[in-house]
Amino acid sequence: MLLKQFLTAVTAPLARRQPGISTMRLSLEISSLGQFLPWGVHLDSFQLEGMAAEWIKPDKADPSRVLLYLHGGGYVLGSLNTHRSLVGALAQRCGLHALAIDYRKAPEYPFPAALEDALLAYRWLLRQGYRPHDIIVAGDSAGGGLALALLLALRDGQEPLPAAAIGLSPWTDLVLPTATIRKVAHEELQFLEALAIRGWGGQYAGTAPLTEPLVSPVRASLHELPPLLLQTSDAEVLYDDVLTFAAKARIAGVPVTLQTFAGLVHWWHLFWRVLPEARTALDQVASFTNGIWAAQEAAAQVVLAARTSAKRIKPDVRLRARL
Structure with missing residues (x-):
């Protein structure tokens, strides 16, 4: 609540003046x-x-696994x-190396520029020798x-x-x-934020319709996607959309872990140093990634056991054939 009041006091006056994108970037x-x-x-x-990027490497992290982060x-x-x-903070908690990229942004570079850059980074990781099942993709808000x-572009491209x-x-x-705009109309900061991002959405989409699935993933068919972790707060403009996406993905058979928090404004993860809920959320991300690796290792043990069992059976089969 204190963070919400602080951000309202600091950012609402600026938002009311509707500064240009250059001013907001600065x-x-x-x-x-x-x-x-x-x-x-x-x-x-x-x-x-040709794209600015960063490796973020915690001490004692597993170098064979990587978090591809989209801001x-x-x-x-x-x-x-x-x-x-x-x-x-994410890389350290998860015990992974993280690759962050500075993908191209609108309005100078509308869709599909950002998606092309994300694909470029993912394919680059594969060329460096990382296996797909050793990569986790993450991002906040638009990222x-x-x-x-x-994920959709990779799936559709096989x-x-x-x-x-x-x-x-x-x-x-x-x-x-x-309906979302109306829902948050009584909250000044959320209302101004909603109006701003509605305009940004159009700038990003460019000549593509806002309903294009690769622009608005909730509009896509969500079958055959890997496990997902989604976090959101009930005080965010995007809350209902996240719930809708999670429900649609589950119906499509996608394993979805949905974690909701109360009363936190958008971009609350960025305040992990001062916000206990944000640190809790990042710890839950680490638990999720550890669960992914544990499931992989368990599956590998099952395959190994099956192969070992098959090798033991083969001599008996040959013996019976001689008899």
Whole structure:
């Protein structure tokens, strides 16, 4: 509640003036100057085929598994700088190396530019020797929606899918129905946020319809996707959309873990240093990823046991054939 009041006091006056995207980008970059990687997490910046990217490597992390992270910001804001602290905290808790990319943003680069960059990064990881089942894709807000769109594009292209995907308050429906606007009209910060992201959705979609499944993943057929973890708060503009996506994915047979929190504003994960609920959420992400690896190892043991059993049976089969 205190965080919500603080953000309303700080950001609502700015939002009412409807600043341009350049001003908002600069404000976010300035605000990110005070964000640092957790202790024991190391940074390696590089160019991934012409795109700015970062390896974020915690001490003692498993180098054979990777978290591909796509930052949020309504497809128009955000950068490696604004999300570095969050990605570092996630990587450290999950015990993984994380790859974060600075995908192209609207309005300069509308759809499908961001999706193309996400695909580029995923395919690059495969070329580096990472196996699909050792990659987890994650993102927050628009980055969460982009992570889901990445799964859809890979599935439809018959490319290997990652082990799982994580959406932190993912933006799954860029249409942002009028009913959602009305629902949050009594909350000034949410109302202004809803109006802003509705405009950003149009800028990202460009000439594509907002109902295009790769733009609004909730509009897609969601069959044959890997396990999903979705987190959201009931005080967010996107809350209903996340619930709708989770329900639709479950109907399609996708394993979905849905975790909801109370009274937290959008982008609350970014405040993990001061918000206990955010730290709890990141710990739950780590539990989810550990569960994915544990399930893989259990499945591998079953396969190994079956092969061992088959080898033991074969000599008996040969003996009976001689008799």
